[in-house]
Amino acid sequence: MKAAVFIERDGVLNQVRTAGRTQIPPLCLEEFHIREDAREPLELLRAAGYLVLVTTNQPNVARGLLPRRELDRMHDLLRRVLPIDGILLCPHEESDRCNCRKPGAGLFTEAAFRWHLDMERSFAISDKWQDASAAFVAGCNSGLIRSPWNGSVHHDFLVNNLAQAAEKILQFNHPVNHVSVPLAQLEMA
Template sequence: MTRASNGLRPAVFLDRDGVLNHVVWRDGKPASPRAVDELEIEADAPQALAALKAAGYLLLVVTNQPDVRRGLMAAEVLDAIHARLAAALPVDDIVACVHDNADDCACRKPKPGMILELAERHGVDLSRSWMIGDQDRDVACGQAAGCATILLKKFYNSGANSVPELGSRAVVETLLQAVLAIVEQPTIATAP
């Protein structure tokens, strides 16, 4: 897949925790790694991202990381985690929202600010792009930006069994299954 006649490229926007790396369990709840040594890449992520790269997609990570704002992790540690992620996977860019809900920013998912920022920066055609996430807010973010969406089915996501309600193109078990759906149907329009 190459640039369209409008000069823009398709991209796959990826949530980080629960998609590219394992979540960390704290107090019985899924959470983000707060240290570099807590980052554990999902087993199928290298193969999945290599397939997307081969199909011509830009790979852009969009992640909510409120632990920085909450004082539970330093910004420098977040940068180090992202450096390790970028060294392990062929991603083109990573953007993190470090705000908390009360900040009411434009970048915290489900708002589409991070996707829109990356689309502008990298010349992305959002109508030919996808968002893959493990939470309802990832689907809502992708839809708000004009992308098709795929939800990874995780038991901690209450909406993972309700594709019609979320409007996601598919609910799949793994990142590799999501990638296969994208590569097999790259020209799907984003409208439901």
């Protein structure tokens, strides 16, 4: 079974403007600036066998402020520039009461089904508490990147940036999760 690393898009993979304590996600391709420093950590995770899956709440689609076609153009670019295996999107706003909008776990459980993921070995990485909450509900681990949006929910580790998050995951992955076959069983085989 494969494991995945779920990565929040806004603020982690692309830059966002902030107004006070609010992140303002890009509304058109011209405003969509991908963080080049994300490439190496993602490559390391993939090399270690993880699927890299982007998750994103984009309520501006439901609000009519972000045309779906424009969002698709951003995500086409994201796929070309960064080594990612999939993008999971919630286009709804809070009043739609969907279960894919994080902190709902819908995007995570959908991915678990689609890619047959081992959620116990999977991780979510974000600068926002909503991802840690969704990860907890979906039964996977979570790491938060220090930001004003960390909240106070359960998370498994706290780091300063995506590179450190990848490093942590690779440490966790190291020998701890490898199933060792008892010697007696090997001799019988």
